[in-house]
Amino acid sequence: MEQLPKAFLTRMEDMLQDEYTAFLKSYENPRHFGLRVNTLKISVEEFLKISPFSLTPVPWTPNGFYFEETDHPAKHPYYAAGLYYLQEPSAMAPAALLPVTPGDYVLDLCAAPGGKATELGARLENKGMLVANDISSSRAKALQRNIELCGIPNSFITNEVPASLAKAMPEFFDKILVDAPCSGEGMFRKEPAVAKTWDETRPAFFAKLQRECVWSAISMLKPGGLMLYSTCTFSPVENEGTISFILEEYPDMELLETDSYKGFSKGNPAWGNGDPELTKCLRIFPHRMDGEGHFMALMRKKGSSGQTLSDFRTKPDKEAQKLLTEFFAGMDIPFPADRIEVRSSNVYCLPPANNHFKGIRFLRNGLFLGELKKNRFEPSQPLALALKAGQFPSRLCLSPQDERIGRYLKGETLPVEKGECTKDKGWQLICVDNFPLGFGKLVNGTLKNKYPAGWRIH
Numbered sequence: 268m269e270q271l272p273k274a275f276l277t278r279m280e281d282m283l284q285d286e287y288t289a290f291l292k293s294y295e296n297p298r299h300f301g302l303r304v305n306t307l308k309i310s311v312e313e314f315l316k317i318s319p320f321s322l323t324p325v326p327w328t329p330n331g332f333y334f335e336e337t338d339h340p341a342k343h344p345y346y347a348a349g350l351y352y353l354q355e356p357s358a359m360a361p362a363a364l365l366p367v368t369p370g371d372y373v374l375d376l377c378a379a380p381g382g383k384a385t386e387l388g389a390r391l392e393n394k395g396m397l398v399a400n401d402i403s404s405s406r407a408k409a410l411q412r413n414i415e416l417c418g419i420p421n422s423f424i425t426n427e428v429p430a431s432l433a434k435a436m437p438e439f440f441d442k443i444l445v446d447a448p449c450s451g452e453g454m455f456r457k458e459p460a461v462a463k464t465w466d467e468t469r470p471a472f473f474a475k476l477q478r479e480c481v482w483s484a485i486s487m488l489k490p491g492g493l494m495l496y497s498t499c500t501f502s503p504v505e506n507e508g509t510i511s512f513i514l515e516e517y518p519d520m521e522l523l524e525t526d527s528y529k530g531f532s533k534g535n536p537a538w539g540n541g542d543p544e545l546t547k548c549l550r551i552f553p554h555r556m557d558g559e560g561h562f563m564a565l566m567r568k569k570g571s572s573g574q575t576l577s578d579f580r581t582k583p584d585k586e587a588q589k590l591l592t593e594f595f596a597g598m599d600i601p602f603p604a605d606r607i608e609v610r611s612s613n614v615y616c617l618p619p620a621n622n623h624f625k626g627i628r629f630l631r632n633g634l635f636l637g638e639l640k641k642n643r644f645e646p647s648q649p650l651a652l653a654l655k656a657g658q659f660p661s662r663l664c665l666s667p668q669d670e671r672i673g674r675y676l677k678g679e680t681l682p683v684e685k686g687e688c689t690k691d692k693g694w695q696l697i698c699v700d701n702f703p704l705g706f707g708k709l710v711n712g713t714l715k716n717k718y719p720a721g722w723r724i725h
């Protein structure tokens with residue numbers, strides 16, 4: 268580990284006192300690597316049966332595991348099938364502590380690149396909706412890719428400043444995650460470059476941004492709704508300081524106790540405004556457990572309110588309807604057929620509530636199903652990843668060891684033996700084992716590759 272900023276170390280010594288030496292020593296230990304099973308695609312139990320990696324459970328999330336650096340799970344075809352997301356183990360805690368249930372309307376306000384949004388989306392089990400927002404357009408693109416890779420159909424991926432979202436969606440959400448932009452002090456071991464950009468002014472700068480974010484988030488939370496605030500930094504002003512601000516400015520917001528795990532520390536009232544409630548916050552310090560630094564606070568907006576109404580108005584025209592009916596005939600599709608929208612020639616299945624979003628800058632609304640071309644429908648890559656193998660009438664299922672998988676992911680045309688695909692011509696869902704990777708089209712015994720250029724491995 269390179270030299271850590273002096274002002275940071277002085278403050279940490281002041282905060283941690285007799286634990287400071289152990290804290291400092293933790294920077295000599297290697298970082299931890301984590302993988303979170305995407306339960307939308309496979310149960311933890313089933314994944315453990317097929318996993319080629321050496322996994323150890325992460326205590327605070329049932330689908331989280333440590334893996335060995337030598338395992339390289341990003342290179343395995345199961346990664347391209349979206350069976351897991353690679354995530355630093357402490358970073359799994361915020362989504363694990365926000366009790367999302369199927370049918371909820373959920374917002375991840377600062378969502379890119381999607382580490383937590385993909386878990387929140389999985390826990391919705393295709394019911395309700397996930398609004399995943401990020402202020403940065405380049406980061407929002409990575410967010411879109413990860414949500415599509417994980418096969419989450421009921422999402423609205425936006426690229427907005429929080430205040431604009433708040434204007435469009437007042438008291439709309441049951442659950443909100445604010446994984447706030449922060450000074451990143453907890454990531455110095457994982458990403459030494461973050462330490463280089465840090466200076467003493469960063470915590471106050473981010474504390475101001477965080478207050479703006481939570482102001483918008485609270486206005487979008489339904490009475491009775493839950494908000495999880497998290498950062499990956501140690502500085503008091505961004506953690507207990509921000510929560511003290513909320514408690515003082517928003518009397519409707521209360522702190523809740525959350526599950527705690529071995530090694531988690533309580534929030535320190537003295538690092539905020541002295542309110543004893545602040546002990547309900549949670550801190551993760553790297554010298555107490557196997558993960559990087561994090562802070563979390565679960566809050567509730569007092570009161571109660573009913574369900575958000577589902578609304579939907581547009582319908583495809585007759586010609587589009589005919590092509591879609593032909594393509595999807597006999598298929599057990601994983602989305603409601605009554606929420607199809609055609610925009611230009613692109614076909615989407617929209618999330619349940621749709622009319623609140625006018626004027627919001629977005630990258631994707633719902634599941635992109637595919638394109639209407641002259642006299643035919645071409646299915647999309649996100650559709651492939653949102654399907655289960657058995658839901659598509661014809662498939663080519665390859666074992667992870669089959670060299671054609673690597674060639675498919677590079678975009679090459681593949682040789683196929685007679686009988687390998689369920690049907691001997693037309694669209695095929697290409698799978699590793701039984702997990703979809705993308706589409707191909709079988710023409711005269713050759714599989715034309717439909718894996719999109721932007722997804723290919725070089």
Ligand SMILES: C[S@@+](CC[C@H](N)C(=O)[O-])C[C@H]1O[C@@H](n2cnc3c(N)ncnc32)[C@H](O)[C@@H]1O
Nearest residue numbers: 377378379380381382383402403406446447448
């Ligand atoms: C800690 S990162 C989020 C990580 C993400 N939740 C995950 O688990 O992958 C914070 C995010 O906040 C975004 N951000 C920065 N300023 C913001 C603002 N004023 N409003 C909303 N998001 C902001 C950044 O672009 C960044 O992607």
